[in-house]
Amino acid sequence: MDWAYIGRVLPLYGKAAWLTFRTGTAGILLAAAVGLLGAAALRWRVPVIRRIVSAYVEVSRNTPLLVQLFFIYYGLPKIGIRTDPEFCGIAGLAFLGGGYMTEAFRSGIEAVDSLQEESALSLGLTQSQAFIHVILPQAAAVSAPAVMANVVFLMKETSVFSAVSLMDLMFTAKDQIGLYYRTAESLLLLVGAYLMILLPLSMLGTFLERRLRHAGSGT
Amino acid sequence: MPEAVLKISHLTKRFDDQTVLDDLSLEVREGETVVIVGPSGCGKSTLLRCVNALEDIQGGEIRIRGEEIRHDGKNLPEMRRKVGMVFQNYELFPHLTVIENILLAPVKAQKRRREEVRAEAMELLERVGLKEKADSLPRQLSGGQKQRVAIVRALCVHPDILLFDEVTAALDPEMVREVLDVIIGLAERGKTMLIVTHEMSFARAVADRIILLSDCRILEESSPEEFFTAPKTEQAKKFLQSFEFRRSR
Numbered sequence: 001m002d003w004a005y006i007g008r009v010l011p012l013y014g015k016a017a018w019l020t021f022r023t024g025t026a027g028i029l030l031a032a033a034v035g036l037l038g039a040a041a042l043r044w045r046v047p048v049i050r051r052i053v054s055a056y057v058e059v060s061r062n063t064p065l066l067v068q069l070f071f072i073y074y075g076l077p078k079i080g081i082r083t084d085p086e087f088c089g090i091a092g093l094a095f096l097g098g099g100y101m102t103e104a105f106r107s108g109i110e111a112v113d114s115l116q117e118e119s120a121l122s123l124g125l126t127q128s129q130a131f132i133h134v135i136l137p138q139a140a141a142v143s144a145p146a147v148m149a150n151v152v153f154l155m156k157e158t159s160v161f162s163a164v165s166l167m168d169l170m171f172t173a174k175d176q177i178g179l180y181y182r183t184a185e186s187l188l189l190l191v192g193a194y195l196m197i198l199l200p201l202s203m204l205g206t207f208l209e210r211r212l213r214h215a216g217s218g219t
Numbered sequence: 220m221p222e223a224v225l226k227i228s229h230l231t232k233r234f235d236d237q238t239v240l241d242d243l244s245l246e247v248r249e250g251e252t253v254v255i256v257g258p259s260g261c262g263k264s265t266l267l268r269c270v271n272a273l274e275d276i277q278g279g280e281i282r283i284r285g286e287e288i289r290h291d292g293k294n295l296p297e298m299r300r301k302v303g304m305v306f307q308n309y310e311l312f313p314h315l316t317v318i319e320n321i322l323l324a325p326v327k328a329q330k331r332r333r334e335e336v337r338a339e340a341m342e343l344l345e346r347v348g349l350k351e352k353a354d355s356l357p358r359q360l361s362g363g364q365k366q367r368v369a370i371v372r373a374l375c376v377h378p379d380i381l382l383f384d385e386v387t388a389a390l391d392p393e394m395v396r397e398v399l400d401v402i403i404g405l406a407e408r409g410k411t412m413l414i415v416t417h418e419m420s421f422a423r424a425v426a427d428r429i430i431l432l433s434d435c436r437i438l439e440e441s442s443p444e445e446f447f448t449a450p451k452t453e454q455a456k457k458f459l460q461s462f463e464f465r466r467s468r
């Protein structure tokens with residue numbers, strides 16, 4: 001193991017890790033927003049939108065992220081929309097993750113008894129107030145494990161971003177191996193960087209799950 | 220004669236092709252307590268849910284102080300605030316403390332000042348003996364305590380009429396009284412109420428008027444005295460007999 005080499009390329013991996021983290025986080029946050037809207041549309045049975053959401057969930061969950069990225073990266077310019085690689089990565093992750101997040105939130109929302117909503121409505125809350133203040137907090141407790149599993153899963157999926165020439169961790173490691181044949185060092189740095197991003201996320205998930213579990217059960 | 224707070228005219232309610240309420244008319248006047256009794260499945264809950272516009276209706280109309288309340292109407296949240304509802308299973312919000320449960324609608328929906336509502340809520344909680352439970356979570360309360368909180372929560376919205384749907388049916392017997400006493404207290408203070416119950420001695424004590432609902436209709440409407448001592452219809456007699464026990468010797 002050449003520690004001097006590792007020391008030299010560390011800043012490079014730091015930059016790549018930041019890119020992975022930044023695009024991953026942006027994509028995941030967007031995915032969560034899409035998921036919330038999707039789940040709300042399914043809950044309220046918005047006639048046409050509901051069909052569209054169901055179809056979207058199936059498409060996004062049953063096609064590989066790589067294929068989705070190619071669609072965005074090579075497809076959008078064909079209809080005149082110019083994009084940069086980072087935008088493609090974020091959009092692709094939001095598209096894929098939106099489907100999974102819709103499912104995660106939907107199951108949480110379904111677990112909340114409809115009488116809870118009626119109780120809120122009978123007090124004079126609007127539908128959206130009832131959703132935000134009554135349904136969502138209880139649904140969140142039920143959805144938390146699935147949502148956090150999705151967060152970790154989506155962060156790992158960023159490893160295919162290199163295919164649309166985003167200079168993320170995978171890209172950097174492949175580059176370094178190709179240029180200098182530093183396979184062992186590169187792999188060590190790659191694994192180390194991913195663990196540094198993902199382990200805290202997993203731990204945060206476990207922590208949140210414990211905290212939220214109280215909110216769900218019992219009337 | 221005091222004005223009608225609730226006026227139901229020719230109400231028809233169907234679920235698919237099952238008619239649950241058929242051409243039903245009913246008035247509740249200011250300060251009046253009306254009790255609805257009737258066999259299980261005769262549409263008592265459905266009637267209350269229609270008044271709160273939780274159900275759509277297929278005919279007739281429901282007015283609160285002259286204003287129509289409809290499932291698909293405008294200003295629905297505002298109209299619903301005129302109607303307070305207490306459910307059989309309390310339906311407190313489990314993630315909020317007692318005081319947060321009470322403050323939610325007045326603060327978020329009515330935009331009233333938090334401090335002012337809190338003061339009112341604490342006073343009402345004290346009156347029902349739950350002042351020290353203000354910061355407890357619902358799961359830390361007994362059924363009877365939860366139901367008293369639910370009543371305070373409904374009161375704090377300042378509804379014109381309160382609806383009670385078998386609010387003691389889910390309670391252990393020893394907790395029934397503490398809840399019913401609260402409701403009797405409200406009647407004494409002149410609250411306008413429409414109550415569904417299976418507690419006959421409570422019905423007799425609290426009601427200004429008793430209504431027997433059966434076969435989608437109002438079968439009998441009379442003073443409690445008359446209803447319990449001299450029921451007019453055969454169905455009312457049968458219904459009352461179903462609450463009596465007799466041992467043949």
Ligand SMILES: Nc1ncnc2c1ncn2[C@@H]1O[C@H](COP(=O)(O)OP(=O)(O)O)[C@@H](O)[C@H]1O
Pocket residue numbers: 234239258259260261262263264265266
């Ligand atoms: N959401 C619903 N869909 C279909 N039928 C219903 C629904 N709610 C109530 N019903 C029917 O309406 C009738 C009256 O029910 P309900 O009002 O709950 O009676 P009660 O409260 O007097 O016991 C019952 O036959 C019941 O099966």
Ligand SMILES: [Mg+2]
Pocket residue numbers: 263264265384385
């Ligand atoms: Mg009922």
